[in-house]
Amino acid sequence: MSGFPKVLESTQDLSKGQISTLLSMAKSLKEGQNTPFFFDQEQRPFLATLFLENSTRTKTSFAIAALKLGAHYIDFNVSTSSLSKGENLEETLLTLKYQGVDACVIRTPNSNELDKFKKDPPLCLINGGDGTNQHPTQALLDLFTLFELGLDPQGKTVAIVGDIAHSRVANSLVDLLQRFGAKVIFCGPEECLPKSTTGAVMVTESLDEALELSDVIYTLRIQKERHTGPTAYYDSYHKLFGLNLNKIMGLKKGPVILHPGPVNIGVELSADVLKSPFYKGYEQVINSIYMRMAIISAMLGN
């Protein structure tokens, strides 16, 4: 896509027009009208993943997307890499570039780590999640999922439930939802609500209130690594902010429930919710492939 950024760090790096193009590319890929977005087999590009935090699910999603497009896929395994031998990220990326890698998906614990590559990017970079900052491809696939479910965000109410203050997924998603006209509710324990609530139409610690008003409930994953104490935390979290069928059944209209995965079953969502028609997390997984195919294809110039 002409004008598509070489570094996709934040949803803010894309214009609304570019996002709309990605949505329509993803849709046509899903419908099997793929030909114009596929890579010429004489000139197969290389996509690499460089994950400084574990995430097999996201990594596999990018790998499958790349292979389906006809690209080559390489996992640059960090635990065995020179990054643990004193080399810095910039040198690693330059190495990948000069080895012939065309685009790299980076996951890193450091927020805004890709900032420094925006001015003169060594190769195309896709943020696969950076600290508590952004996870733009997740939010883009979530937006695509809403459209696929017939839920144009314009005028809809979406509650984001959980640790919003520390969630890169929430940061990316709130930006997209607002730009596409949704009303956003923040719901979570007090310590998990963001200091700035710009753009939220409501901030509440009451899940019932959020449920009452929302078309969509987007539940965030509890970062277990933050809570090293007894499992009592999870029980009380589930009681206050987790969803189960009992809580939903009392509503006039059941909401669409989304989750970026993997779900802590019995914490954010009960097992019975996962089996219910309200849960659309599997649609997110399906759509993840097509949106990531669209992003890779747009970025590499198809």
Place this chain on the structure above:
Amino acid sequence: MSGFPKVLESTQDLSKGQISTLLSMAKSLKEGQNTPFFFDQEQRPFLATLFLENSTRTKTSFAIAALKLGAHYIDFNVSTSSLSKGENLEETLLTLKYQGVDACVIRTPNSNELDKFKKDPPLCLINGGDGTNQHPTQALLDLFTLFELGLDPQGKTVAIVGDIAHSRVANSLVDLLQRFGAKVIFCGPEECLPKSTTGAVMVTESLDEALELSDVIYTLRIQKERHTGPTAYYDSYHKLFGLNLNKIMGLKKGPVILHPGPVNIGVELSADVLKSPFYKGYEQVINSIYMRMAIISAMLGN
């Protein structure tokens, strides 16, 4: 193959007719008559491996088989996966399914873990070894190897030597050998003999006796993880149940020696046996590729 199960957990999941078809598919793949079993390059399926126990050899064998057929291959690396983040196996398999994976080879320490997926399988599943229960693809390639060596099991005597009670390989193999008409001898230390010896024509603690009567000696791998004590165990095991050329040279007719690999050299088999013409373990490795190609192709509907 029409009627081929979507979950291959046990050799019992296959009819004798289906097994015969696999044998003839493997043979024609080995002879290079591969075309009808290869995947259309416009619709390359995805095979994933999900190994909860280490086994590079089996994983590589499946990877090569998939790539030779024209499928894509993805290793879902468990050590970095969401399975260690509180997600259960079912959710992981659903994720793979919705990401577009068509078949998954699972190795797990838990016997019968695939049972629960038989009723409504999320995607095609191949048991790559589950606890002490079954290892059906190993037994199928062993059966194929016998035929390739000109040893139709009908009427032949096969001694299985080692820790039969805890061996998934033995469980799968005994089933196939009996259904194809072989006489099976169990040979091993008392604590390694199975409680039920149904189907064995003889149970013995004497390797000499087993050697005297058998056309084929199938030696099982000592699971080192079970024996954490001094190496004295291995020395005494080798003396009583290991094979070396001295023990074989005294026989009227040397047996065909098989082993599922990797061999503990000097324990189950001496180095001189590996170099001898009696040892056909390398044939098993060669045939592993063609039998696994046949299984993948049959399961994915070619």
Place this chain on the structure above:
Amino acid sequence: MSGFPKVLESTQDLSKGQISTLLSMAKSLKEGQNTPFFFDQEQRPFLATLFLENSTRTKTSFAIAALKLGAHYIDFNVSTSSLSKGENLEETLLTLKYQGVDACVIRTPNSNELDKFKKDPPLCLINGGDGTNQHPTQALLDLFTLFELGLDPQGKTVAIVGDIAHSRVANSLVDLLQRFGAKVIFCGPEECLPKSTTGAVMVTESLDEALELSDVIYTLRIQKERHTGPTAYYDSYHKLFGLNLNKIMGLKKGPVILHPGPVNIGVELSADVLKSPFYKGYEQVINSIYMRMAIISAMLGN
């Protein structure tokens, strides 16, 4: 290439004519005249990597080279392999061979470990670095880089700086430089200079002296694993044997600076050197792909 060895353990395994052919193959691959060296897609060979020491950079370089040629690529992951289950390297290589792998790149901490496979190689073997012995593909790509930079080694002076005594890179490189007519200077702390200095025109502990006389400075990587003490070592190393722009700016003519990577920034080379036009390490990375493509193609008979 007819007559190309099946085991490339050392630069000495290649005649000068074979090396010249590799150089011209790499050049034509770099220029995009690739067709005759590519593999027939009906008969894609399998290249495996088997790394008993970590090196993502070298592994990725071979993976990309193989995939660009149209070969399949498999990483035989040693940490999860049977090599850690009591199997020896020979049996592992035989397994790879019989599984259908055509060539294997081995990195090992044991010098000369490939010697034993030279007489009757189980499959094509490429030394990806063995202990302190040899790293022939690195030296070949370095030689190619010199030619690409317009620096025919004949009559040129190349200083090798660092721990020459323990460097497999230096061993391979010195051999090639001498055979192609370069004058070689050894420069490093006394304990890092090799006992035999055959072939060096000068041995010196003075970096200034080496800089004064050389067209090319080849800096070796400090093996951090050898120096577990305080970082003071690195500071004093950098002061005496590291390069920074100050040291270069005083020279009449700045040398070409090479490094096999990854650089310990601030130790062998300062950050300002990496950004300067003297540093040609990125050319080495670019050329690594084409030289390794040439080696794989020549070895597998194209």
